[in-house]
Each structure stands twice: as C-alpha cells, then as structure tokens.
Amino acid sequence: MDLLLLLKALLLGIIEGLTEFLPVSSTGHLIIFGDLLNYTDEKSKVFKIVIQFAAILAVCWDYRARLTDRLTQAAGVTGHYARVEFKQHGLMQALPRFLREDSIRFWWNLFVAFLPAAVLGLLFYKIIKAYLFNPMVVASMLILGGLLILYIEKRAYHPRLNTVEDMRWTDALKVGFAQAMAMIPGTSRSGATIMGGLIFGLSRKTAAEFSFFLAIPTMFAATVYDIYKNWAQFDAADLPVFAVGFVASFFAAMVAVKAFIKYVSNNSFVPFAWYRIIFGLVILASWYFDWITWNDA
Incomplete structure (x- = not known):
C-alpha cells in the first residue's frame, strides 16, 4: 500500500470533516488541496464522495436522538391522522392541521428546502462539474462569499425564529433557494444556508442547526447520484485509502x-x-505570480 496516498487520504479526510459544516466551502477546500497534493484523477472523485458521506453520517450520529424522536413522533402522528382525522374529516380539512404538527412540519420543511438544490442540481450537474470545479472559480467565490458575510453581519439583526421547529414551509423554501447557490464550488453550502437563514429571520443557532439537518437529505442525494455517475471507478483495492479518509x-x-x-x-x-477572503486572495496571487502551477486553472 502506498503510504503517501494514505497520508493524502488522512489529510483530505480531516479537511473535509472540519470544513463541511463551516461557512468556508468544503468542496472548494477539497479542490484546492486535492490539486496541491496532485490527487485529481478519476479515483479522487470517488474518494471525495466517500469522505463527504462520512461527514454527513457524523451529523446523523451527533443528532441521532433528536432525529429519532422526530421520526417516531412523525410516525405516530401520521398513524393517528390516517386512522381518525382523514377518515372523519377528509383530506382537505385534515391536511392543514396535519402539517402544523411539529414533527411533521420538521420533515416537511426539510423536504421543501431540499427541492431547489435537487431540481437545479439535476439540470446543471454536467455544466457545473465541467466548467466550475477549478481553483480560480473557488478562489473567486471564497472572496465574494466572504464579502457577502461581512455585509450581512453589518445589517440590523432581529431574529424572529429561535428554534428549527418554529420555521414555516415558506421560511424553509427561502433557505432552500439560498442553498442552491452553493452548487458553485467555493460558495459553501453551509455558508449559503446559514447566511440565508439570518437574512430570513432565523437566529444564529437555528440557522446553523437547520443547515446541519438540511445537509442530510441534500448530501445523501448528492452522494447517491455521484455514486451512480462514477460507479465504474469503485475498486476493492482502494478500500484502505477510502477507509482512512x-x-x-x-x-x-x-x-x-x-x-x-x-x-x-x-x-x-x-x-x-x-x-475566506484571505485564503481566496492567496490562491489568486499564487496563480497570478506563478508561484503554483494549478492543474485545472
């Protein structure tokens, strides 16, 4: 086994785990450091899928109690309405009350917020992968996103939603469209959803938690789709590298x-x-002054 490759896997795995849920773009960091480590072949695409999936599982584990409670409560509420409310009052009368239940609304909000990125991702997947996954796009979006965060932080801040359970489907949809902006590498999925949440009235903690929860269906779907597109690249011989990452x-x-x-x-x-701003400027400077020869620039 190539020890250098294992060290690359270890470093990239740590970078992915540390940056996936911070507003600094994990995809952008993987592109930059993958390029620096000269790990940009077809196998690297599969490796990045694996380590992103690991980061999502970490959130599932960390919030397992809350997610389990919401699942069991939602199942109980669904069973009750199916047995009683829908039979007695019909679909149109029972449905509004059904969707106001906290546990149901939680999952419904995640589904609604997930849709914009899912639809736009399917439509523009090939274009984004072909033209935007390069260090210069990442650097530009890191700087632009950093400036946007500074602008948002200077605004008057009056949160009206202090828990994820307080959110309505319209709030979730707005955050979902913000998340869709993160399809451009360097933007940051968590950064877009958190900053979007702040703009739309979520408290800081609520925006961060909803970003974590929204990452679960979003990244699961992206992982499944990427596995489907790159299935031929999976090889049992790569298992040690994937396991380390x-x-x-x-x-x-x-x-x-x-x-x-x-x-x-x-x-x-x-x-x-x-x-973000400093990191992006360093990348652009390294390209402009030819300090580093970027593979995909």
Whole structure:
C-alpha cells in the first residue's frame, strides 16, 4: 500500500470533516488541496464522495436522538391522522392541521428546502462539474462569499425564529433557494444556508442547526447520484485509502459540529469571512505570480 496516498487520504479526510459544516466551502477546500497534493484523477472523485458521506453520517450520529424522536413522533402522528382525522374529516380539512404538527412540519420543511438544490442540481450537474470545479472559480467565490458575510453581519439583526421547529414551509423554501447557490464550488453550502437563514429571520443557532439537518437529505442525494455517475471507478483495492479518509472525515466532522454550534450561539461569522477572503486572495496571487502551477486553472 502506498503510504503517501494514505497520508493524502488522512489529510483530505480531516479537511473535509472540519470544513463541511463551516461557512468556508468544503468542496472548494477539497479542490484546492486535492490539486496541491496532485490527487485529481478519476479515483479522487470517488474518494471525495466517500469522505463527504462520512461527514454527513457524523451529523446523523451527533443528532441521532433528536432525529429519532422526530421520526417516531412523525410516525405516530401520521398513524393517528390516517386512522381518525382523514377518515372523519377528509383530506382537505385534515391536511392543514396535519402539517402544523411539529414533527411533521420538521420533515416537511426539510423536504421543501431540499427541492431547489435537487431540481437545479439535476439540470446543471454536467455544466457545473465541467466548467466550475477549478481553483480560480473557488478562489473567486471564497472572496465574494466572504464579502457577502461581512455585509450581512453589518445589517440590523432581529431574529424572529429561535428554534428549527418554529420555521414555516415558506421560511424553509427561502433557505432552500439560498442553498442552491452553493452548487458553485467555493460558495459553501453551509455558508449559503446559514447566511440565508439570518437574512430570513432565523437566529444564529437555528440557522446553523437547520443547515446541519438540511445537509442530510441534500448530501445523501448528492452522494447517491455521484455514486451512480462514477460507479465504474469503485475498486476493492482502494478500500484502505477510502477507509482512512472516511474515519478521518467522520471524527473531524463530529468535532467541528460541536465546536461550531457552541461558537455561533454568541459570536458573529466575521472571522470566517476574513478567512475566506484571505485564503481566496492567496490562491489568486499564487496563480497570478506563478508561484503554483494549478492543474485545472
């Protein structure tokens, strides 16, 4: 087994886990560091799918109790309405009350927020992969996103939704369209959803938590689709490399999620904005002054 390849897998796994849920673009970081490590072949695409899936599983594990409660409550509510309300009052009368139940509304909001990225992703997947997955696009979007975060943080801030359960489907849809912007690498899925949440009235912690929950269906769907598109690249011989990256990403993501939730409860996103801007400028400078020969630039 190639020790250097295992070290690359370890480093990229840690980078993915630490950045997936921070507003700094995990995809952008994987593109940049994958290029620097000269790990950009077809196998690397499959590897990135695996470590992104590990990060999502880390959130599922971290929020397992809350997700399980919502699932069991939703199942109980659904059974009750199916047995009683829908039979006695009919679909049109019972449905509004059904959708107002907290557990049902939670899953309904995730579904509604998931739709914009799902539809637009299917429509533009090939174009985005072909033309936008390169270091210069990433650097530009890192800088632009950082400036946008600074602008949002300077606005008057009056949150009206203090828990995920307070959200309506219209709030979820708005956040969903914000998430769709993150299909451009370097934008940051979590950054787009969190900043969008702040604009639309979510508290900092609520915006961050909804971003984590929304990542579950979004990244699961993206992972399944990427596996389908790259199935021929999977090889049992690559299992050790994938395993190292998977484990590193899983545990790094668990650490990042816990620390991030604690941080955002009482702090702004300004440090992340400046990190994005400085990182993006360094990448552009390295290209302009020919310090680094970027493979895909």
